[in-house]
Amino acid sequence: MFKKLAIFFLFISFASIADDGSRLWLKYDLLKDPKQREAYINLTKFVALNYNSPIATNAANELKIGFEGLLGKKIPVVQNWTGKTGGIILEVNTTGISVQHLVDDGFAIQQQKGNIFITAKTPSGVLYGAFELLRYIQTAKDLNKISVVSNPKVKIRMLNHWDNANGTVERGYAGSSMWKWTELPFRIDPRYIQYARANASIGINAASINNVNASSRFLTAEYLEKIKAVADILRPYGIRVFISVNFRSPRTLGGLKTSDPLDAEVRKWWNDKTKEIHEYIPDFGGFLVKANSEGEPGPQDYGRTHADGANMLAEAMRPYSGIVIWRAFVYNADPKGDRFKEAYEQFKPLDGTFDPKVIVQVKNGPIDFMPREPFHPMFGAFPKTTLGMEFQITQEYLGQSTHLTYLAPMFKECLDTDTYAKGKGSTVAKVIDGSLDSHQNSLMAGVANTGSDINWTGHPFNQANWYAFGRLAWNHTLSSEEIASEWIVMTLTKNSVSQEKIKNIMLKSLPVYISYTYPLGTAHMMGEGHHYGPEPWLAKSGRPDWTSVYYHRADSIGLGFDRTGKVSNALSLYHPEVQKLWGNADQCPLDYLLWFHHVAWDKKLSTGRTLWNELCVRYYGGVEEVKKLQTVWESMKTEIDDETFENVKGRLKIQEKEALWWRDACILYFINYARMPIPSPLAAPTRSLDEVKKLVEIYHLR
Template identity: 60%
Template sequence: MSLRTCLLLLCLVVCAATRGVADDGYRLWLKYDLMQAAGQRKGYQRNAQFISTKGGQSATLQAAAEELKTGLSGLLGQAVPVLADAKGKKGGIILQVDAAAADNAGLGEEGYRIYADKQNIIITGRRDVAVLYGAFALLRQVQTRQPLDGLTISSVPKIQHRLLNHWDNPNGTVERGYAGSSIWKWYELPEVIDPRYRDYARANASVGINGAVINNVNASARYLTAEYLQKVAALAGVLRPYGIRVYLSVFWAAPKVIGGLPTADPLDAKVRQWWTAKTDEIYQTIPDFGGFLVKANSEGEPGPQDYGRNHADGANMLAAALGRHDGVVMWRAFVYKADPNGDRFKAAYEEFQPLDGKFQPKVLVQVKNGPIDFQSREPFHPLFGAMPRTPLVLEVQLTQEYLGFATHAVYLAPLIKECLDADTYTQGKGSTVARVIDGSVDKHSVSGIAGVANIGSDRNWTGHPMGQANWYAYGRLAWDYSLSSKALAEEWTRQTLTNEPAAVQTIAGLMQQTRSIYVRYTTPLGLHHIMGESIHYGPQPWLERSARPDWTSIYYHRADSVGLGFDRTAKGSNALALYRPEVQKLWGNAQTIAPDYLLWFHHVPWRQKLSTGRTLWDELCTRYYTGADSVLWLQRQWAAVQPQVDPALHADVAARLQTQHKEALWWRDACVLYFQTWARRPIPAPFAPPQRSLADVKRLVDLYQLR
């Protein structure tokens, strides 16, 4: 028996054994399980006889070759050797770095081409990392059962810095994390390198993510010590072959806490010298360090305003410390002061818009998708389109802080797309948020997008198995924001759950509806920020006292005997005036505004008839009731695909959907009963009044606040 036959038999045995083991979700969308149809495998096997690298033997090219070998061997049930020289051979895959090729001139540093040439498939780009991305793209073609014959693909990322922001702490906790503890084992680093770090890198590279801010924006100065820089360097060494650079969130008062200085004033010469020396030390330890992320003068964090300076003073000081190093400063615009008479909607705009053009070239301002705080639906942030002389980073949240934690299935691609596709009209029609952040609207050469990670130590990485789709879709949209959320749902499903066509359509279809369903049973018609205090779990629309007025619910919904909603027109806070006239026209009239944004901008009488034909009160109740009932539809859809999905994984999601329905009813009852105290209207037919009282649901919320 030949060696090749032995390897093939071994592969088939392993694949067969794997099918008998429950899927614990660890492999994410990189499962590479054997295709069951022999005829289908045959169509791919003729193009996968070997793998060869050409133009270098870097660690990144080796990673690309190894991934292809592992993936194709598993999918096709045949050994796929990696050859040092494939001259004259046919039927294989050649990885080729070629910076001089004319056809590669428009690919930039990370773009790739895949094409057939002389019965071989060529994956090429100007750098080795581009070839790595191409290798994952080819595997995606096979995993999703797309043909390879006559294959011609060319892809260039639309955004330069495509980052995950981890809100992980040195003690292993994760702020707003719902998938276990941190994956970074700081007490073991740098001596012990968990294999999970490499699998994390593989997953990120497969969707084009090229940077990781590895610690919480509410940062600890400890990460800047020599001890921890060695630990960070060890992580950087694992991520580097996969094209991922590490970044650090920095604690503004670090010069005082670990530097022994009496001040952290950004204009103080000794402070500036300290940051320059510390930055040089970082780059000596981590030569490809990506730069700094800063949360300053926000929610109690120290910052330059403590010394009478502004955000540009602080950011520019760090930019100067970077000097000639290849790194950036990402300064978060999530800043708001406690003002009971103001409108938090306007806070970041009022602080940052006047600073437009005052930031140094290495500075990017990082702006959340909406003006409040990662709510389940928000209008796009008014800073997008209002700072033409400053590159802006879009920040979205993948961890479901306000979207049901790890018990609710909520596919976030539609939410992210809603923001990316929104038109700012800053340079006329078509000036979308996507084109603002990619730099094309204002001709910036640097661009960025950041996703607050939903990753933890749980075996399946994200707690809820469906949460993996949010990590996946975010990475793919960061690379190419023109992709549709439905297409990405289908891609993820095919690689992760099943390739059976009817089941794929069912799963992708239910995924597409999850976010709108969640909005209906929690914050319909533009309600926002009415969740539980502190941990942000469950409903608490009655919350009227907190450490700050803008941490209460009544600050936002403004319910009274007349109606509901926050008036942000000229008659109210006038936050609507922060947008271009074309946007004001969309949202300024309570009669014509899309119902989804109604209560964001208008205080509407309870009995006013909406465009739906119902009064505000009746429409509010209808959405709460039909939203909760729609979770039963999700359950039925999921039950229908049981034969095509791994039994353990299917049971996990089914159980979480049961919890989701229970909590949807909790949201429904809490909100309709509370708002009924103001509307003084009956629950409209055909809906039955809740069987529990407002006092009952209030007690339930109180239990979650116990410590």
């Protein structure tokens, strides 16, 4: 059945004429240059495979399909290649010089004796090497004398799906869930195969398939049978399945009176349930847990610690190869406190108490996936605990599916920042890849942006964020520019002039978005609940740290949250070198200024403008930049597929309208505190604050 589905899906993919985006970056369209095709054909006359496994077979088949599409010539897959030249040899080899520098999943691509060898210790490594070779051809790189050795920087490279059993996706902006639970296990959607191929092509090797606000239903036999069917599809592409679990499951499913992690019956229930899961999924990846956060149950309900809860599950996983991922996104509703500090303060006393099978998954910043946040203070402060990174690929606070926002620069900004934990060069990336503190395990997770939309991600450019996450999880030293260039040529156009224009749009997009939404380190001013559009005036909510005024602290004196000691001492959680960088308002980089300082409206900044004038310039400038992005995009009409061009064009118009919405809402609200004129030559908004507030009311009615 699996082979038939794969053939069917690939047939309908290549038979499509219009580019609806469904193929993502796996577009094996015929290369237009005959000389270029001929050069590649001479090096790819056959594919030889020396290892029999579903993953290795997929590697060979992917090369065969890719070569036939890109080069327009059928390529045979053979087993005996002795004496032949001009082919691709796939080798799984656990010994010898060719693999001595490789880790599991790593690969080498080298030309020897007239053939190109893709060598790895594992079948997964061969699969990743096959996709790397195809990427070389898709991006028109020279295969002559090719020599590549590539090892993943991070062991577990995971997508977190916040998908629910009813088909909804929490923070999903690309249609309903891609997992069709009502059809599983009896019907397998062919898109599952395309999903697996896309992830394997960028090195993603794990997927947690349900929402971290988890339903216990996913642990029932009914759903384990469904999850098994998904795991069986993903396994031949090297992807292991994880399940998000509800900590109260022993009570809701098992009928126990408690879910106390130190209770013997509770521990036995989890041991038995874990054994049952492995009967369905022998290579089960493990549990992902959100506990004692935003109303979710957890060990603190019983006076226990996060380590108590995580270690109980680790004990259940001990006979197996899987792990436990425990999220550190926790915070209390304290109007006098600082949510910035909550996770650090709850977890710091537990450093060194977690089982080796536990990874604590930490968001990139201390609040909640804001467009720009300081790196989380837990990074660099927990040498005895394996910390994993949690990025958000889905654009919850970044324009969702209507704003073009390329996120690789945001990921890189965090990864490349120095924690100074062990002196200069102790970057966040070295914390999460395990190299800084010699941890054997490592994790980078991304909250997925996939859905049922035909192009997977809603906005065509949101595909680039999925792609960028995978590439950086494999190799965090890649630059945003390199990744953008790859994605553009594989996805949008082979025209070099257009490629440069699109790359410039992508690289500008994040700073442009920040300028008209959250300039100078402002944060958390989005609409309540839906997290869309501006609501800086929000002062009442279910908890104080869900409001806007909690974060921006605007008053007649100035703007910003003082975290240097006057209101909060959160800055003290960082190492002295970081404190020095951010602690002085006169020297603090402007992008982080209002994260750490309450700054007077009339204070002159390093730009020569006052705080108020600088805010105005950035809000207004952001709107103008969106207009410029539209002009550049319009200039590429003849180079981009019509369907994609019109899709992006329409969304850019929405983005301009909503950038203006953000600008007017924030300017008209803050001017009541600043009591200063909008600087010349900027024109005052043509609508009142009350009129802007009505837009938010209308949105709530949707």
